[in-house]
Amino acid sequence: MLDLLYAVAVAPFRDMAGAPAFLIEVLIGGVFAGLMYSLVALGFVLIFKASGVFNFAQGVMVLFAALTLVGLLERGVPVLVALALTTVVMVALAFAIERLVLRPLVNQAHIILFMATIGLNFFLEGFGEMLWGANVKKLDIGIPDRSFIVRGVQINQLELTAAATAAVLVTVLAVFFQRTRIGRALRAVADDHEAALSIGVPLRTIWVVVWSVAGVVAIVAGLMWGAKSGVQFSLSLIALKALPVLILGGFESVPGAIVGGLIIGVGEKLGEVYWGPLVGGAIENWFAYVLALAFLLARPQGLFGEKIIERV
Amino acid sequence: MTAPAGPLLEVDGVSVRFGALVAVNRVSLRVGRREIVAIIGPNGAGKTTLLNAVSGFYHPYEGTIAFEGRDRTHLAPPDVAALGIARTFQNVALFKGMSVLDNIMTGRLLKMSGSFLLEALYWGPARRQELEHRAFVERIIDFLEIQAIRKTPAGRLPYGLQKRVELARALAAEPKLLLLDEPMAGMNVEEKEDMCRFILDVNQEFGTTIALIEHDMGVVMDISDRVVVLDYGRKIGDGPPAEVRRDQAVLDAYLGVAHA
């Protein structure tokens, strides 16, 4: 019993203190992973904020964007042109989704829209693979996947670039939401659909815009994840990794998605490296959920949510 | 059971705060047995908040609430319901996916005893219990004249009928104290007359004590035994309708004299 207590409560911290450079590497890895989670979570948040739709297809949108990009690159299209074309495809996709899925389902219960996005998930998975093939593909955008060492800490150049890109994108989106006219319109729609309509916010345009933006976020996420681990079906599963970030940060909070992503990323890496071996490893599938859940039980309104006073 | 003397509900120096906002400020009031008490006051006076404190939804920051002489300040809503307090809501809170009949049957939930196995088989006592309560609910349906809409989903009813079904659900619990939050809001004259008649009948036939919030002064003066006036969370008047109507503070609150 004492041994167990020691293994759980003392040994991991002793290990951390014993090899600080390694600890920093783990932490940096966690921050990188966290930023990537934030990126996917952001796509969710944008769509949820503006349309109340819990978009389960966000993960497959990442896969679809990455597949499209790789497919174009393989056919010899230059990187920048391929990026532009992929953006066009994602915007077209947003139009199609608004017209064929969202518009006919307007005013339906949230769960129905959620189910529809799972249907969309299946559809896009089949469609993407039919267009571009189902093999694992290497995405090479010219950033070398090599590491350098700073004061004994190993840093991967690709991860660094990815993290920087994610950070820039997140900042841009936050500014977009807070400062621009369309961003304010988006927030109005999120607060109250009918009120927004009655003051003349064009709901359909807003939806196309957010789904397009979510599509662009998906391109960036697909680019980063794809460069790191290849473009393959499992990319669509990163949506599942972003979900704990959402319960932590709140479905409607941009800063929540960012901070939540970092907490989950770091927490998960620490858990996996220092506590994972105790239970046989491979805990990354559920550890983030349990972490988020424990947090949520203590603070049901999430990181940045205000305590809701229910009125009757 | 012999009814002990003393008031049914005693609210003593109760304050309810939300952050810095004091919605109800040291309000005391008594509701006697079989009384109909109206709580009136301008919008934002704290009437609904007071009702919510009584039904256990908010807990007072200070003061006590006693029911039948026993303190129940800190009970949760289901426990308050179990004591025999039922209520309706300002914005109708029916179970929209259920039929009118099922809605009213939920009012009987506290009177039903549970035997999971028997219910799973819908057998013996479980079946008898279900039918007995159905019969009781049918009496309320007859009383409120809503026979024709028994099987209609509650969400599809017009507003006035929804209010009536909500009253039926509250009555199904056979409450000792019935709290009605604006039972006539949004009704036309005819519907209001019906509702007044129902409230008086409930009071007379079942001996139910009633506390209600209402804006229509005509209605308040007609049906209530006593009127309590709230303004900015404080109680500014309490007495028989005729007396309250002449009270200067009440007139000021209603006619909008500047609060200096």
Add this chain to the structure above:
Amino acid sequence: MIYREAGQFKTTYAADQAVFSIVQDRVAVAAAVVGAFVVPPLVASEYWLQAVLIPFLVYALAAIGLNLLTGYAGQLSLGTGGFMAVGAYSAFKLATAFPHLNVLVVFVLSGLVAAGVGLVFGIPSLRIKGFYLAVATLASQFFLVWLFNKVAWFTNYASSGTITAPDRTLFGVVITGPNSAPSARYLVALGLVAVFAVIAKNLVRGRIGRSWMAIRDRDIAAEIIGVRPLRTKLLAFGISSFYCGVAGAGLVFLYLGSAETLAFDISISFLVLFMVIIGGLGSILGSFLGAAFIVLMPIVLANAPHALGLRLPVALQKQIELMVFGGLIIFFLIVEPRGLARLWQITKEKLRLWPFPH
């Protein structure tokens, strides 16, 4: 003209409270139940029993379970696969540890184990709602599947990591395991589903069902008429998990014969959720219709190109299946968000008036 309720007057509340209050319904349902027990074992081919009817029954049971939780009590769950896994692994452990235990008892006990686990994972429902809760239930999904994968004790230290249903008999007939006949497994599955469907119907039309629906429709109003939210929600989690657990045991013992944890991954949770939504939230009949739809659709899709005389490469066929499956789901949600049960109800109402609609 045949489907008429005119002239059928209900003179007691008991008659009015009956599940099928119209004579024609009662006759049709009775005929269908008897037919389901007698006809398929005599007529259906092994393929039909094994690939269509048995999975339909097993999934219908899981769908009823999820419908109790999501459709009636309003608690969205994505953890169905995890609870089914608990049922399956409990059944395996019980059946192998106590070889003489009646297999039906094994099923019920595994359901109870799943119910216990469901109660634990239902606790967060007191504090969180809606999609937050749905995501929280994913925790149970991932954790449970990981647990069964990691801890070799659950598979009796099988090197392959699979659990295999042992041969067990009922009334002298082998009904589970490699030597059982599909028709025997079908009858057991049908019996289980019939009994548990009736129980579910009884629960939802009485005291318990009303308190679930009250919490679903307006939780604050429900509390104020005396419904205790934690107790009510936990009961829903427990009973729902019981059903899913028995379905999970059935999945391995009656349908697949053997399984790895992969059989219980997140996709099965979504599949069962689809059945509930497409069938109709808050409808026991809908659970059956949804299960039939989701079981049959891939089979139809897989055979459609062949029937049309097309020969497609396997990969392409798989991709088209995915697309059509996804597209059809969206299509159905648009056409009737309240599900097949609602379509059935509309048809019946029209039929009542037919052929004189005025």
